[in-house]
Amino acid sequence: MIRINENYTKLKASYLFTDIARRVTAFVAANPTKPVIRLGIGDVTEPLPPVCIAALHAATDEMAKRETFKGYGPEQGYAFLREAVAAHDYAARGCAIEADEIFISDGSKCDCGNIQEIFSLDTRLAIPDPVYPVYIDTNVMAGRTGANVDGRYSGVTYLDSTPANGYVPAIPAVATDLIYLCFPNNPTGAVATKAQLAAWVAYAKKNQAIILFDSAYEAYIRDPAIPHSIYEIEGARDVAIEFRSFSKTAGFTGTRCAYTVVPKSLKAFDAAGKEQSVHALWNRRHTTKFNGVAYPIQKAAAAIFTPEGQQQTRALTDFYLGNAQLIRDAMAKLGLPCVGGDNAPYIWINTGRDSWEFFDLLLNKAQVVCTPGAGFGKCGEGHVRISAFNTRANVEAALARIASALK
Ligand code: MLT
Numbered sequence: 001m002i003r004i005n006e007n008y009t010k011l012k013a014s015y016l017f018t019d020i021a022r023r024v025t026a027f028v029a030a031n032p033t034k035p036v037i038r039l040g041i042g043d044v045t046e047p048l049p050p051v052c053i054a055a056l057h058a059a060t061d062e063m064a065k066r067e068t069f070k071g072y073g074p075e076q077g078y079a080f081l082r083e084a085v086a087a088h089d090y091a092a093r094g095c096a097i098e099a100d101e102i103f104i105s106d107g108s109k110c111d112c113g114n115i116q117e118i119f120s121l122d123t124r125l126a127i128p129d130p131v132y133p134v135y136i137d138t139n140v141m142a143g144r145t146g147a148n149v150d151g152r153y154s155g156v157t158y159l160d161s162t163p164a165n166g167y168v169p170a171i172p173a174v175a176t177d178l179i180y181l182c183f184p185n186n187p188t189g190a191v192a193t194k195a196q197l198a199a200w201v202a203y204a205k206k207n208q209a210i211i212l213f214d215s216a217y218e219a220y221i222r223d224p225a226i227p228h229s230i231y232e233i234e235g236a237r238d239v240a241i242e243f244r245s246f247s248k249t250a251g252f253t254g255t256r257c258a259y260t261v262v263p264k265s266l267k268a269f270d271a272a273g274k275e276q277s278v279h280a281l282w283n284r285r286h287t288t289k290f291n292g293v294a295y296p297i298q299k300a301a302a303a304i305f306t307p308e309g310q311q312q313t314r315a316l317t318d319f320y321l322g323n324a325q326l327i328r329d330a331m332a333k334l335g336l337p338c339v340g341g342d343n344a345p346y347i348w349i350n351t352g353r354d355s356w357e358f359f360d361l362l363l364n365k366a367q368v369v370c371t372p373g374a375g376f377g378k379c380g381e382g383h384v385r386i387s388a389f390n391t392r393a394n395v396e397a398a399l400a401r402i403a404s405a406l407k
Contacts (some may be wrong), residue, residue, distance in 0.1 A: 001267065007143045010153070014135050016375040017041045020359075024369050031367075037398040039327075041367040042186070042345060042387045044251045045394075048300070049312035052250060055303035056294050059296035073292045076283070077104025077259070081298045084305040085259055089244065095231035101263050101279065103286055104301075106214050106256040106293050108245040112180075114289075115212060115260070117179055118281040119268065128159040128169055130187050130376030130383070132214070135180040151378045160379050161188055163350060167339055168192055171199055176208045181230075182214040184221060186347040187376045189324075189386040191226045197233045204239035205244040210231060210268065211240040211276070218257075219249040219317045221343045237263040241278070247347060248306050248389075250313045257301040282368035283335015320345050323395040324388035330399040331386075334406055345388040348373070358384050365405035368398045 014022070020040050028036055048056075062068035076082070082099040090097035105111050113134050116123075123144055127136050129152075136153065139145055146154030157176050159169035167190035181200060183192040204211050213230040221228055230240045246260035252258075266278040295300075303309045324341035331338045331349055341347040351358045355372035362368045362384075371387070373380030388395070 005141065007141050008314055010140050010145065010147055011137060015137070016371070019375070020245075020369065020371065024363070027363055027367075034367045036363070036367045036368045037390065037394045037401070038397055039388075039390060039395070040097070040371045042248065042389050044248065044253050044320075044389050045391050046251055046316055048251050048255065049304070049309060049316060050311055051303040051306055051309040052255075052300040054300045056296050059299035061190065063296065070295045073295055073298070073376060075287045075290055075292050076100075077293065078295070078298050078302075081302045082259075084302050085244075088305045088310075090229065090231065090261075093232060096237065097231055097261055097263065101261055102263060103260045103275060103282065104293050104298060105258050105260060105290065107242040107247070108258045108359065109134055110213065111243050111258065111260040112212065112214055113284070115282070116142055116144070116178070118278065118285055120212075122162045123178050124157065124176045125155075126157045126159055126172055126179040127178060128161055128182065128185075130161060130373060130380035131180070132182060133187045133376065135212075136377075146393070148286055151374075158377075158379075161185070161190065162379055163337075166190065168196055171203045175209075177207070177209045177216075179204060179209055179211045180214070181211055182216075182355075184215075184217040185340070185346075186214075186217065186342035186380055187346055187371065187373070188379065189342075189344035189346040191221065191223070191343045193225070194227050194233065197227055197230060197236075201230070201233045201236050201239055205235060208269070209239065210266065211236075213240050214243045216243060217243065217248055217344050217346075219313065220321060220345050222321070223343055226343060231261070231263075238265050238267075240268065241282075246301050246304065248300070249317065250309075251316060252301070255297055255300065257297050261302075293372040317345075319392075320388045322390065323390065326395055326399060327386050327388060330331070330403065334403065339347060341388065347386045347388065349384050349386060350382060351384055352382055355384055362405065366398070366401035368402055368405075 082102045086099040161167040167188040218228040230236045242261040246252035262279045263278045267275040327347045328341045331395045338349040355374040359372040371385040373383030
């Protein structure tokens, strides 16, 4: 008799955004005349930058001719894209990252979810709360946690992000092995200073641990003092893996392209206590389970690094940050404390009420979809996340509706 992976039974019945989509679909079916505005999942609305479109067209034409046609590409990505990333995202910021330490992929969600499989099952986890659900769920699936009791999995060190610590968690008092960090943060929009990241790097060094640093939202940082990459911190090459995505930087949520940086100096240990190269392990996994991102998509991604591409993507992130400012201003007027939205596309609102109840209230009274904080973890209770990813007209309409619903 075929048996299931029992670890799956520890998970919540469905993925957070699937759950929300189901509720919204039911609402729309019951209220077909009430148009819903979605500020829940962080999905972009604006078209791809013109440089990306031009590169996509040109690369598609190459695929139409035998002389320029491409079959399988390198699993790790084409050199033209890896080199552009190394030069623009790292060398330009003084980070020593080589092109062959960059693995191009079809998304940070997949990479953040898959990376855990190269580490042992008794790896001790440090996971923020609230958190992007992929980090915890994929470890539950792998069997690295116990059961979920009162909204928390046993065997995990939770890193609480609360109003009291400005939503930047403190270093845990206990030793852990694999630390998930995300800055600018999803869902809170909080950012970490250089000193805060340096403390994490020191903690990881002391414990021979590894930091998984998700910086999918770095393009939204406007404060020049805030680091864009963990590798801006001295010594981070030896203790950190970084995930980056073109999804929110350049509108690639439907186009799919991202990358993960695994420095060659990063080591983990085998059962005999011998050092092993994490880069070699990830390369082994990647080449076995992945066949690379489509050539035209990688060409479109590389176009982002041209001077026009840089201008166009900056305009795109500026546009969403403009939405974020409107959302922050509207929440201030309503007397609802919030963080995020200044260096991140998410606004984290302290509603002081049950977060699913607040979600239902906004859906029923304003036909606006937000994300209930409790869906991101226990510390998310009392909060909701509003995403700045939408058209200006929709954001303005949503804010007017929220204001009248909460009157
Ligand atoms: C979110 O809404 O948190 C993001 O869209 C999730 C993702 O990037 O997968």
